[in-house]
Amino acid sequence: MSLIFRMIMLLIASKFKPQLPIKHPKNSLKLRVLPNDLDINLHMNNGRYLTICDLSRVDMFIRSGLARTMQKEGWMPVIAEHTMKYKRSLKPFQKYVVTMEIINWDEKYFHMIHTFFVGDKVVAEGTSIGCVISKAGTISPEYVMAKVTARLEAKKT
Template identity: 25%
Template sequence: MYPFLRLATQVIRARRLPRLPLDGVHVSHHMCLPWDLDPFLELNNGRALTLYDLGRLPLAFRVGLVQALRDNRWGLTMAGACVRYRRRVRLFERIEMRSRALCWDGRFIYLEQSMWRRDGQCAGHILYRAAVTDTAGIVGTDRVLAALGHPGETRPIPDWVTKWIAAEEARPWPPMQD
């Protein structure tokens, strides 16, 4: 089941914090609970993606995106993700999550999130490609940035993100059925 109570707690905390610029970093803290575990008694890879939601959605509140979505009757979807798992997160271990909008192009905002253990090691890192949508499809980031009151200039896209974008463009769709 989706952790709605944990999400509500994170959103309430985030609403009390100052607003962030679009490229600001939202820091949140989470604990690996018994229902987050896999059979090896560590954070389940699927549940890790759900925990990233708990950092990403409060970030959206703090940068004003949620209000812009409401005002314009837009939706938000994740159009892709690339994740790395590097260190185990065990039962009752606390992690710090850092979430930010890394860069954007004409269609997508690329969100970067990482989980950090108390020993200073990065447990995981994810890059999301987020799209704002309306009834006509994807809303251009120029419109989204204007709704956020952002000047609209693009940020340089890091080389590793450019390579991931290229790899995604080369990936067949629909996938092969054989």
């Protein structure tokens, strides 16, 4: 992974941030465009946005309790589809914020929106469709949320 240091920082920082609800969670990460994010045009590489979306999902998984539940159950998150719309370039060392929100789900997939901001301006927006799988197959979002909720409730007592 080309962002190992960002991932390590995220893993540490996520432990100290407030817990997120499992239903309709929304998070945000404050980041800066680093030299290894740049392409030949000296703006953030289009592929880097997808990697930043991955980091945002990891933060949400940790803070909502999903990461621990997936680990205990032997589940894995999988992105089935991701699309991006790029509106403005991110320049070297520019500060930006990426937000992620699970907006809804169906019998198989979670539907997510990732939005990149500079100030109050949207510079890029992505949509993801993802699921949680086990060796037996895809696990319904309702079951995933019920398991996370039950584990968190048991932890409180």
